[in-house]
Amino acid sequence: MRVLVIGAAGHVGSAALAACLSKNHIVTALLRNPSKLPPKLLSHPRLHIHQGDATDHASLVSAIRDTDTIIQAAVYGSTSPHGTSDSEKVVRCIIGAIQEVQANPRRSKERPIRLWVMSGQVMMDIPGYGTLKEPMIEGDVFPIHPEHYNNYEFLQEEAGDVDWSLLCPGRLDQGEVRVLLYVIH
Numbered sequence: 001m002r003v004l005v006i007g008a009a010g011h012v013g014s015a016a017l018a019a020c021l022s023k024n025h026i027v028t029a030l031l032r033n034p035s036k037l038p039p040k041l042l043s044h045p046r047l048h049i050h051q052g053d054a055t056d057h058a059s060l061v062s063a064i065r066d067t068d069t070i071i072q073a074a075v076y077g078s079t080s081p082h083g084t085s086d087s088e089k090v091v092r093c094i095i096g097a098i099q100e101v102q103a104n105p106r107r108s109k110e111r112p113i114r115l116w117v118m119s120g121q122v123m124m125d126i127p128g129y130g131t132l133k134e135p136m137i138e139g140d141v142f143p144i145h146p147e148h149y150n151n152y153e154f155l156q157e158e159a160g161d162v163d164w165s166l167l168c169p170g171r172l173d174q175g176e177v178r179v180l181l182y183v184i185h
């Protein structure tokens with residue numbers, strides 16, 4: 001499978017990149033600064049580097065054109081220092097680029113592109129931790145959480161027929177998943 005990992009040098013992005021390569025997928029890493037990848041990865045035979053910003057429409061369209069699946073991890077994470085990112089703009093740009101690519105008749109016989117958007121466990125209705133509307137998990141102490149809520153709302157209302165899911169992991173330490181993965185679609 002051809003996988004595009006957006007934000008491939010971050011905590012989640014680099015773990016996703018390594019996992020996809022270990023499963024023999026053909027991977028494209030979209031990132032602003034390729035020197036942030038481990039040097040030995042840069043010569044991996046199944047890894048293509050696409051240097052670009054995830055808010056750049058033309059760059060996204062060219063990276064998405066030949067992909068089956070996208071993992072969107074270009075969001076600043078849950079590890080300190082906690083900050084905000086432009087993930088809402090990124091997610092909108094990715095949806096726009098997928099829609100443009102899929103509208104091309106050349107792709108009409110291919111399966112729709114599968115989009116996985118990194119979110120967080122704060123989005124889940126987990127027994128004992130409140131609900132999506134009234135979350136109790138970590139409150140909203142992390143500035144990134146409102147971005148997750150807004151991305152979910154945007155995808156539900158505006159993503160049209162794009163085939164998307166949210167990935168909502170718990171905290172990741174050094175690439176290790178410490179809490180089960182949950183998925184909202």
Ligand SMILES: NC(=O)c1ccc[n+]([C@@H]2O[C@H](COP(=O)([O-])OP(=O)(O)OC[C@H]3O[C@@H](n4cnc5c(N)ncnc54)[C@H](OP(=O)(O)O)[C@@H]3O)[C@@H](O)[C@H]2O)c1
Pocket residue numbers: 006007008009010011012013030031032033036052053054055073074075076077078079085086090118119120121144168169170171172173
């Ligand atoms: N880490 C965790 O424990 C954890 C747990 C649960 C959920 N999550 C979720 O997973 C997602 C990613 O978290 P993370 O910990 O991997 O974050 P991270 O380590 O801060 O990495 C984010 C990456 O996104 C890239 N990026 C940001 N804006 C970009 C843009 N416009 N264009 C291209 N790249 C861009 C950054 O690239 P630059 O280096 O160029 O800035 C960076 O490599 C977030 O949604 C987070 O809430 C993380």
